[in-house]
Amino acid sequence: MSEPSWTDQIVGERMTVDQEFSTHIQDSQFSNQEWSLIMTATTFEIEQPDDPEQARMVANTDQVDQVIPELENIQSSMGAMGAEGGSQPSSSGGGIVDSIKGALGFSGTTDSGSDEAKLEAAEDLTQKYAAELQSHLESNGRWESVREAASPEE
Incomplete structure (x- = not known):
C-alpha cells in the first residue's frame, strides 16, 4: 500500500485554515457558496519542493475560469431568494433556459x-489561502514533511 499524497496528509490542517x-x-466579494465553488476548481502545488x-505553496487556478459563469448563477439565485424573503429559489432566476443561452453565448448578462x-x-x-495554509503548516511543524512528500521521488 502506498503512502498517502501530501494533499491527503493535510486534510485536517485545511479544515482548520x-x-x-x-x-x-x-470581507471579499464572494459568498461562502461561491468560495466553495472556487475552491473546488483550485488545486494546490508546492513549487520547488526540493x-x-x-x-512555497501556491494555488493552481487554471480551472477557476470555468466556474466564473456559475458564480453569476449563484448570485442570481441568492438574489431571488432574498427578494422572496428567503422562502424558495425562484424558477425565473437563471433557470435552465438561461443556462443554455449562456452556454451558447446568447446571454447578454455576462460582462x-x-x-x-x-x-x-x-x-x-x-x-492568500495558499500562503495562510503554508504558514499554518510551518507553525505546526508540518511544512518540512509535507514539502518532502511533495518532492518528486528519485
Missing part, C-alpha cells in the same frame, strides 16, 4: 470585464 480564513471570505529555502475581475479576485484570494 478554512475556519480561520472565513473572515477573508466575508529546495527548503525556496519551496467579460466583470468575469475577468472576478477571476482576478478569485486568484488573489486563493493565493
Whole structure:
C-alpha cells in the first residue's frame, strides 16, 4: 500500500485554515457558496519542493475560469431568494433556459470585464489561502514533511 499524497496528509490542517480564513471570505466579494465553488476548481502545488529555502505553496487556478459563469448563477439565485424573503429559489432566476443561452453565448448578462475581475479576485484570494495554509503548516511543524512528500521521488 502506498503512502498517502501530501494533499491527503493535510486534510485536517485545511479544515482548520478554512475556519480561520472565513473572515477573508466575508470581507471579499464572494459568498461562502461561491468560495466553495472556487475552491473546488483550485488545486494546490508546492513549487520547488526540493529546495527548503525556496519551496512555497501556491494555488493552481487554471480551472477557476470555468466556474466564473456559475458564480453569476449563484448570485442570481441568492438574489431571488432574498427578494422572496428567503422562502424558495425562484424558477425565473437563471433557470435552465438561461443556462443554455449562456452556454451558447446568447446571454447578454455576462460582462467579460466583470468575469475577468472576478477571476482576478478569485486568484488573489486563493493565493492568500495558499500562503495562510503554508504558514499554518510551518507553525505546526508540518511544512518540512509535507514539502518532502511533495518532492518528486528519485
